[in-house]
Amino acid sequence: MQKGYTVTIILKIIGIPRSTHYHRKYYRVEEKQVSEGRPAPGYSTHQDGHKVPDDQIKEFLLELIAGEYHNFGYRKLTKMLRRAYKLQINKKKVYRLCKELDILRPQRRKRIKHPRELARNRTITASDQLWEADIKYGYIQGEDRFLFICSIIDICDRSIIDYHVGLECTAKNVVQILNSALSKRQLFDQQDMPVMRTDNGPQFISHAFEAFCEDQEMEHERIPPKTPNMNAHIESFHRIMExxxxxxxxxxxxGEAYQAIMEFMDFYNNRRIHSSILDLTPMEFYELQKGGKTGIKDIRV
Incomplete structure (x- = not known):
């Protein structure tokens, strides 16, 4: 610049943006001011319009927790200030005042009774080693409403072991068909129980479903969110059903929808052949599996 070159040319040669140059030139740490929002007014308003200072509100809070409301958190204390002292005050301010007084109740730790177990890679060699379950929605045009179909598939023999069809599908319904599936395969009290793989639907993460799996000593694993490929066999089946x-x-x-689904389930299990299981039906392949006569390659999932 002493030789007459402009700042723009020099910055372009050395590759520094103009904004960076001027920011560093005029920036002063001591001059930087951080906005912390609107300052607290220092009072709240009574229902009749007069102002109540924060120090008085703090005394109200101490009076409340000194009595029978000693176990109340800031949300309930907000309600009591409005009810007992007729204050127009929100919970955010009560939280701030409680924090200043150091009277905030400690938060309870959320206890997870059934820890989540993520699905992992497995090698399947026979039936009743890995089952997949999922829920599908169907539409009834004539009644303009939806129905729910929950199915359990054995990924080795591809048979639908059991299913639920209804206008609702709760955790109780899912537990019922899982219980029925175990009964159909005569797996109660067996040492090696099938692994149950599901997504993260509310029915499958419910306490009722987890408790049943735990009671039957079944391992329940859940696929990560947005990974339907890890539940591919039941997803494929529901696509075929659609x-x-x-x-x-x-x-x-x-009634018509229920009958159609029942007929399809019977067709799928007993008459529809699959190329992945030697062009047999699921039930034919399952019977061969029990005799150990299939000789197909292991399934990696």
């Missing part, structure tokens, strides 16, 4: 049963006809009533 194409071959639900979307190729107009379902007018719930």
């Amino acid at each position: 194409d071959d049963c639900l979307s190729d006809r107009e379902l007018k009533t719930y």
